[in-house]
Each structure stands twice: as structure tokens, then as C-alpha cells.
Amino acid sequence: MLPTIAILGRPNVGKSSLFNRLVGRKIAIVDDTPGVTRDRKEGETRIGGRKVRLLDTAGLEEAPPETIQGRMRASSEAAVREADLVLFVIDARSGLTPGDRAFATWLRRQAVPVLLVANKAEGRLGTQAALEAYELGLGDPIPVSAEHGDGMGGLHDAVRETLPEVAAEEEEGGPDRPLRLAIIGRPNAGKSTLLNALLGEERMITGPEPGLTRDSVAVEWTDSTGGKVRLVDTAGLRKKARIEQALEKMSAAASIAALKECEVAVLVLDALLGMEEQELRLARLAEREGRAVVIALNKWDAVEDRTAARKRLDDVLTASLAQLKGLSVVPLSAQTGRGVEKLMPAVRATYALWNRRIPTGELNRWFEAMLSRHAPPLVDGRRIKLRYATMPKARPPTVVVFGTRAEELPEDYRRYLVNGFREAFDMPGVPVRLQTRGTSNPYAEAEG
Structure with a gap:
């Protein structure tokens, strides 16, 4: 039996869009009209490296049992009873509603992780x-955009960490857990040839014709270094305008899916063409999904002026x-x-940085030095008072800054903190997340 994940939430919060995004094809009808989904739909897919059964449920609504809305709610409640994990979806754009709060209270009483x-x-x-x-009260919200695909990597990670009965080799930090590595790049950049070189065998069909690899191929x-690796050689991505055949569209989707599943992405460049x-x-997609990146500059032996090529890159x-x-x-x-x-020593070094966590004391000594060197600016004539920082998670390194009006921190000051963090803790080449949380302060207005 595959683990079952149920998607729940009020009507029109994007449950069906999320279902389609996770399954990788349009199974559920999506429309702005509330209540389009009345029956549960299901599909099999891979989330967080595991094959799962995904349920798209009708919207949760307060309604008498004999009405259509009441029967839809009963169907959703039945899905929760058979689920191993629930994804409770809210609409961040419209904010919390009384319905969200009521259903969150109900979900907290259920014997299923949410x-x-x-x-x-x-x-x-x-x-x-x-x-x-x-x-x-349901833990850390996972921000995503089902319509645009943003944040899916974080959702995959959360599912991987939360889903019960994960095999020992898949557990977070388990000694035998393989490093998940995606090999990405444009068609004919040499991805399959590189995989064959890493494996020491002709595992993948190669040749001068672009697009020989049609699907993602998992290789253990x-x-x-003696470490296990799960390699995924992906079909190359082309510009959308040039993806005309349905098969190429599927290949592009497989490449993006592999990127969301991996921990480190090796981006293969043709050294004769450079980075376009x-x-x-x-x-940028890898960074947005929080993945570490290493560039493999392939066909380097064919480059005549290597100094100029490196400078251009x-x-x-x-x-x-x-x-x-x-x-x-x-x-x-x-x-x-x-x-x-x-290549693999560079991948392992980047992976170690991506996994690294900074102790709170050390982090706050750095934070205080950054504040004393350059205090936060006034915003609308009011002072932003930053108090302390924590690092709740790595993979990728994530710093949360607390303070009065911290959420109003300008973009240039955020960049100042992120760049300072990279430099102080020697974290090149990995995404760094900076989040801000305001703290209540009864004297806030007097401070302004």
C-alpha cells in the first residue's frame, strides 16, 4: 500500500491546482468558481523521493449533511480517515477566514500529521x-504558488520529513541515505556523457543528436568518497517557444520535477557556448527551490582561450x-x-554547506556586529528595531530575524545581511533564506 496524502481546504484556495502540480499533469479541473471539485480525485506521484497516492478532495464547508456541500465535507472527512498525511491549504493572498480557523481546530484533533x-x-x-x-497552530506555513510552481521544493522536503514510516536510508541525516543529485542543462550539453563518465559505464545512450534522453533516469x-548517490539524468530543457512536441513538454516537466526532488543540482554548461x-x-529555479548548485563546465578540452572563457562565465x-x-x-x-x-568532491563540499547549521550564540554575535556596523534604516520615519536571529533549519540555510517592524525591512538591507552571513560563515554557492518576524511592542509608537 502506498502512503496516502489528502489535500484539504476551503473551496477555491487552489487545492486542485496543487494536486495537478504535484501529480505533474492536469487531472483535476481548475476554475475560479468555488466548488468545481465535488468528487475526490486521486493520482500516484513521487513527493519527497517517495511514491505516494495523492487525494484531491472537495472543499471543506460548514453545511447541513443533506446538502451537496454537506456531502462534499463528509467525503473530505472520509479522506482524512484514510490519509497518512494531510496537506491543509489556505489562500495566503486573501488571509485567514473563520472557516480556515474552524477547520484547523478540527484537524488538530485528528490522529494524522498535518x-x-x-x-x-x-x-x-x-x-x-x-x-x-x-x-x-499547525506549525510552520509552507509558502507555495501552485499556479507558478514556486515553493514546491520546500513542500517536497516537508513531506519527506513528515511522512511516517520512511525507510531508514531515506531518513533525514541517516548514514546510508543517498545524496540526491540532479544533472540538468540544455539538450546536447553532455549530461548523459557526464553520467556515463561518473559511473564508468555506458549506462545512457549518447550521441550528437539533441534530445536523446526523453525521460528522467534514476541511477544508484x-x-x-564511499558515499551513496542517487543520480538523475534529466532530459534537457528548451525555451518554451521551442517545445512543440508533447514528448518534449513531458521531458521538460521531468527535468523540473527532478530539480524539486534533488538536494544538489549539477548544471552542465557547454563551455563553447557559455552560460546563456x-x-x-x-x-534561478534551483535557487528558488532552495537547491545547492555546482556548475560542470563541459567540453573544456575544446576551448582555445580558457582565460577569456572563464572571465566571460x-x-x-x-x-x-x-x-x-x-x-x-x-x-x-x-x-x-x-x-x-x-566534480563529486565539489558536490560533497557544497552539500555540506547546504546542510550546515550555525549555533544560536555564534549567529547572534555575527548579527550584533552587522547591526553595529550598519543599523537598519528608518522606514516612513519610523525605526526598525531588530532584536535577535535564529537559524531554525538548514537545507538550505535559513535565518529568521525578529524585531519590531522587522517585516518592513527594505530589500537592500536584507541583501546586506545575506551577503554578510555568506561571508562570515563561508557559505558560497548555496541559497540563503532570510525571513523576518515582527514582535509585539507596546511602546512601538513611542519609539517612532
């Missing part, structure tokens, strides 16, 4: 709005990928094998 999913949380403002959901392997908009888009990374400042670049030739032996 993850709180704040949908429609596009952008930083949406993420801030999602924080309101803490008052539901032990690297030279497609690769930048992939790197470094300039692009500095100008367009500041959020992954300092990421590792490994020049290599997958065809000849030169430099391939340096």
Missing part, C-alpha cells in the same frame, strides 16, 4: 502574508546570479574524462 500549505504566496509579499497562518551509485539565458533560468555569474554568489565551477571533459574526478 502540513500547513499557504498557497498563492507569490513573491516576497506573498511569503510575508503566509506568516499570518502561524496562528492556526557509490562515488569515490536558458541556463540562468535553470540556476564569471562576469555572467556576478551580474545575473548574485543569489548564488561563489558557486563552484568545475571545468571538465565528459568525453575524455579529464577533470571529472573533481
Whole structure:
């Protein structure tokens, strides 16, 4: 029996959009009209590295049992009884409603773990709005946008950590748990050739024709350090305008799915072409999903002016990928094998940084030094008073800053803190999350 995950929430909060996003195809009808989903729909998919049965339920509404809405609610309650995990979805854009609060209270009494999913949380403002959901008492809200695909990596991680009876090798931090590695890049950049070079065997079909790999292929392997790796060689991503055949659309979806499932992404570049908009888009998607990135600069043996090629790449990374400042670049030739032996040590080093947690005392000594060097600016003539910082999680490193009006912190000061954090704790090339939480202060107005 596959583990069962039920998606619950009020009508029109985006449950069916989330279901379709997680299943990877449009099974549930999506519309702005509340109550479109009346019957439970189900599909099998992989979430957090595990194959699961996913249920899309009708909306939860307060209604008499004999009405359609009442029967829809009864159907949703039946789904909870058979679920191993519930995803409770709210609309971050419209804020909490009495219905959300009532159903959260009901869910807290059920004998099933619940993850709180704040949908429609596009952008930083949406993420801030999602924080309101803490008052539901269901733990940390997971901000996502089912429509745009934002935040799915965080949801996969939360499912992986919460779903009961996870096999020992899959448990967080388990000694035998394989590192999940995705190999991504444009078609014909040499991804399959690189995988063959890492494995030391012709596992993947290769050739000069772009698009030979149509689906993602999972490969278990032990690297030279003795650690287990689960490699996924993905079909290459092309610009949307050029994805005309349905098969290529499926390949692109498989690539994105692999990125959400992985921990470290190896972005394969053709050194003769350099880093173009497609690769930048992939790197930004990896960063947005909180994945660590290592660049494999393939076909390096065919580059004539290597100094100029590296400078061009470094300039692009500095100008367009500041959020992954300092990421590792490994020049290599997958065809000849030169430099391939340096790739996995770089991956392991990046993975260690991605997993690293800073003790609270050390973090706050750094935080106080940053505040004394450059105090937060006034916003609308009022002072932002930051008090302390914590690091509740790694994977990726996440810093939460508390203080009066902390949520009003300007973007440039956020960048100042993130860059200072990277530099002080030597964390190049991994995404760093900065979240802010306001604290109640009865003298707040007097301080302004």
C-alpha cells in the first residue's frame, strides 16, 4: 500500500491546482468558481523521493449533511480517515477566514500529521502574508504558488520529513541515505556523457543528436568518497517557444520535477557556448527551490582561450546570479574524462554547506556586529528595531530575524545581511533564506 496524502481546504484556495502540480499533469479541473471539485480525485506521484497516492478532495464547508456541500465535507472527512498525511491549504493572498480557523481546530484533533500549505504566496509579499497562518497552530506555513510552481521544493522536503514510516536510508541525516543529485542543462550539453563518465559505464545512450534522453533516469551509485548517490539524468530543457512536441513538454516537466526532488543540482554548461539565458533560468529555479548548485563546465578540452572563457562565465555569474554568489565551477571533459574526478568532491563540499547549521550564540554575535556596523534604516520615519536571529533549519540555510517592524525591512538591507552571513560563515554557492518576524511592542509608537 502506498502512503496516502489528502489535500484539504476551503473551496477555491487552489487545492486542485496543487494536486495537478504535484501529480505533474492536469487531472483535476481548475476554475475560479468555488466548488468545481465535488468528487475526490486521486493520482500516484513521487513527493519527497517517495511514491505516494495523492487525494484531491472537495472543499471543506460548514453545511447541513443533506446538502451537496454537506456531502462534499463528509467525503473530505472520509479522506482524512484514510490519509497518512494531510496537506491543509489556505489562500495566503486573501488571509485567514473563520472557516480556515474552524477547520484547523478540527484537524488538530485528528490522529494524522498535518502540513500547513499557504498557497498563492507569490513573491516576497506573498511569503510575508503566509506568516499570518502561524496562528492556526499547525506549525510552520509552507509558502507555495501552485499556479507558478514556486515553493514546491520546500513542500517536497516537508513531506519527506513528515511522512511516517520512511525507510531508514531515506531518513533525514541517516548514514546510508543517498545524496540526491540532479544533472540538468540544455539538450546536447553532455549530461548523459557526464553520467556515463561518473559511473564508468555506458549506462545512457549518447550521441550528437539533441534530445536523446526523453525521460528522467534514476541511477544508484557509490562515488569515490564511499558515499551513496542517487543520480538523475534529466532530459534537457528548451525555451518554451521551442517545445512543440508533447514528448518534449513531458521531458521538460521531468527535468523540473527532478530539480524539486534533488538536494544538489549539477548544471552542465557547454563551455563553447557559455552560460546563456536558458541556463540562468535553470540556476534561478534551483535557487528558488532552495537547491545547492555546482556548475560542470563541459567540453573544456575544446576551448582555445580558457582565460577569456572563464572571465566571460564569471562576469555572467556576478551580474545575473548574485543569489548564488561563489558557486563552484568545475571545468571538465565528459568525453575524455579529464577533470571529472573533481566534480563529486565539489558536490560533497557544497552539500555540506547546504546542510550546515550555525549555533544560536555564534549567529547572534555575527548579527550584533552587522547591526553595529550598519543599523537598519528608518522606514516612513519610523525605526526598525531588530532584536535577535535564529537559524531554525538548514537545507538550505535559513535565518529568521525578529524585531519590531522587522517585516518592513527594505530589500537592500536584507541583501546586506545575506551577503554578510555568506561571508562570515563561508557559505558560497548555496541559497540563503532570510525571513523576518515582527514582535509585539507596546511602546512601538513611542519609539517612532
